[in-house]
Amino acid sequence: MINWGGKQWRPGNPNRRQPVNQSVSELMKPLGEKFNRGNVWVPIIMDVPQETSVSNITPSPTPTNTVTPTNTGTPTSTPTNTGTPTSTPTNTQTPTNTGTPTQTATNTPTNTGTPTSTPTNTQTPTNTGTPTQTATNTPTNTGTPTNTPTPSSIASGTTQAQAYLRAVVDAGGTGITSTVSAATITLFTSLVSNNLWDKMSAFYPMLGGNSAGCKFNGKNPVDSNAAYRLSFTGGWTFNSSGATSNGTNAYSNTFFYPSGTTLGNQHLSVYLGNNNAPSGSGKAYIGSSDSNGSYFVIGQDGAPEWFYGVSTNGGSSPGGTPSTQGLLLASATGSTSASTSIALYRNGSIVTNTNQNSVVDRLSVYLGAFNNDGTASQFYNNQYRFSTLGLGLTAAQVSTLSTIINTFQTSLGRNTY
Amino acid sequence: MKVVLLTESEKESLIGQLIQSDLYFNPILDCNDNWIISTEEVNNSIYVEHEWIKSIPLIDWCPPIEPPFPPIK
Numbered sequence: 182m183i184n185w186g187g188k189q190w191r192p193g194n195p196n197r198r199q200p201v202n203q204s205v206s207e208l209m210k211p212l213g214e215k216f217n218r219g220n221v222w223v224p225i226i227m228d229v230p231q232e233t234s235v236s237n238i239t240p241s242p243t244p245t246n247t248v249t250p251t252n253t254g255t256p257t258s259t260p261t262n263t264g265t266p267t268s269t270p271t272n273t274q275t276p277t278n279t280g281t282p283t284q285t286a287t288n289t290p291t292n293t294g295t296p297t298s299t300p301t302n303t304q305t306p307t308n309t310g311t312p313t314q315t316a317t318n319t320p321t322n323t324g325t326p327t328n329t330p331t332p333s334s335i336a337s338g339t340t341q342a343q344a345y346l347r348a349v350v351d352a353g354g355t356g357i358t359s360t361v362s363a364a365t366i367t368l369f370t371s372l373v374s375n376n377l378w379d380k381m382s383a384f385y386p387m388l389g390g391n392s393a394g395c396k397f398n399g400k401n402p403v404d405s406n407a408a409y410r411l412s413f414t415g416g417w418t419f420n421s422s423g424a425t426s427n428g429t430n431a432y433s434n435t436f437f438y439p440s441g442t443t444l445g446n447q448h449l450s451v452y453l454g455n456n457n458a459p460s461g462s463g464k465a466y467i468g469s470s471d472s473n474g475s476y477f478v479i480g481q482d483g484a485p486e487w488f489y490g491v492s493t494n495g496g497s498s499p500g501g502t503p504s505t506q507g508l509l510l511a512s513a514t515g516s517t518s519a520s521t522s523i524a525l526y527r528n529g530s531i532v533t534n535t536n537q538n539s540v541v542d543r544l545s546v547y548l549g550a551f552n553n554d555g556t557a558s559q560f561y562n563n564q565y566r567f568s569t570l571g572l573g574l575t576a577a578q579v580s581t582l583s584t585i586i587n588t589f590q591t592s593l594g595r596n597t598y
Numbered sequence: 599m600k601v602v603l604l605t606e607s608e609k610e611s612l613i614g615q616l617i618q619s620d621l622y623f624n625p626i627l628d629c630n631d632n633w634i635i636s637t638e639e640v641n642n643s644i645y646v647e648h649e650w651i652k653s654i655p656l657i658d659w660c661p662p663i664e665p666p667f668p669p670i671k
Contacts, residue, residue: 414621
C-alpha cells in the first residue's frame, strides 16, 4: 500500500494553489508575459540558434527545374535598316595554273545594286601537267546503239538555257556576256514556244570561244558521249564566232547515231559562216555513212554539186552549185517506206526535194568531215556556228527554226542572212 | 600550206593526246605516206610535254588522194 506520509490519501499541494485574488483577464495572459514582465519575445529572441557554416552543406536531392515558359506575347519590334551598303569588291587575284585546269566555280552572286566593276580576265593558264586521254578518237561500232533520250517537256526553256550557259562557263568557256546570255535564253524559249524543242536530239550553239565551251549540246549540256557532247579532233580553231575546221584533218564526233531515231523521221543541219565549195574529190559538211550504203549527210560532190541524204540508200545529187553560207538543213518526214520524201533547205527555203529509199545508218555523225564507215573522210574547211540533229521537220518548221537560229546569230553579230 | 612532219614514233606518241582541253591530236598521212599534223594543232598545243612539236620543221602540204565522194551514187 502506498504510504502518503502516513495517510492513505494523496495530500494536496498548497504551493500549487491558484491565487484567489486574480481576475479572469489576468488569468488569460500568456505565461511568458507574466514571467518576463510583459515582454513575450524575450524567450524567442534569446533562443536564436548559433550560425552554422554553409560550406559543408551538400544539397540533396538536386532540384530539377521543369518549368517550361510559354511565350504568348506578340513582339512588335520592326527594325528599320537605314544603312546603304557600299561594298565594292576588287579582284586582284592572278592565278597561276600549273596543272590541268578544271574550273568548278559555283559561285552565283546575286547583285541587287548597280555594279560598276569592269573585270578584266587576264588569266593565261600554263599547263605543265600530263593530260589524260578520256576519249577514243576512232570509235568502233559493233552494234546498233540506241540514242539516249534527252529531257523534254519543259516549261519555258529559261532554266535549260541557264544550265547550258553554266556548263559552258564552268568548262572554261569565255565571252558569255549579258548580251550572249539574253540571246541564248531567247533561243531556248523560242524553240520551246514553237514546239521545236522536242524535235531536237541535239543542238550546238557553239559558244565559249574554245573547244571546252563549244562542245556542249544545248539540249543536254552534260560532258558525256551519251549526251552527244562534241569531241574535237585535229586542226580546229575557236573564237566567239564558233569553231573553224581546217579541211585537212579536223573533225568532231557528235556521238549521235541516226539508227537510234525513227527511220524516215530525221533531220540534220549546220549553220556555216562562209561560202566554200571547192572542186575536187567532194566534201562533207556534216554526216556519216556505213557499209550498207546509207547516207546521213549534207555535203557536195567534186563537180561541185549538192549531195545529201537522210538515212537514205545512195543519197542524192540534185545538181546545182552549193552555196554553203547560212543554215543548211536536210529533213525526212513521213514514213519508213521505200520512197521517203527527203528535202534540202538553205536559210529556211527549200533547195530540192527527192524521194529516196530509207535505210538504217549505224554510225555516229561527224562535223567538219563525215564518218566513212568508221574513218573520218572528206575533210571540209568552214566556220561552224550552229548545228542541229533530231526528228524530221516540215517545211513550215524548217522556216521557223531558220528564223530562230538566225535571230540568235544576229544577236551575237555572226549572222549570214 | 605548211604542215608538221612526224616520224612513226612521234605519231604514235601523239595519238589520243590532248592538244588542249577537249581537243585531240589527229596525225594523218599525206600524199607521200608521211605522217603529219596541222599547224593549227601545233599552235593550239598548251602542254609542256608536247613542246617538242613546235621545233619540228614544216613541209608543204600534199593532200592524200581521197576517194570520190560520194562513192555510191
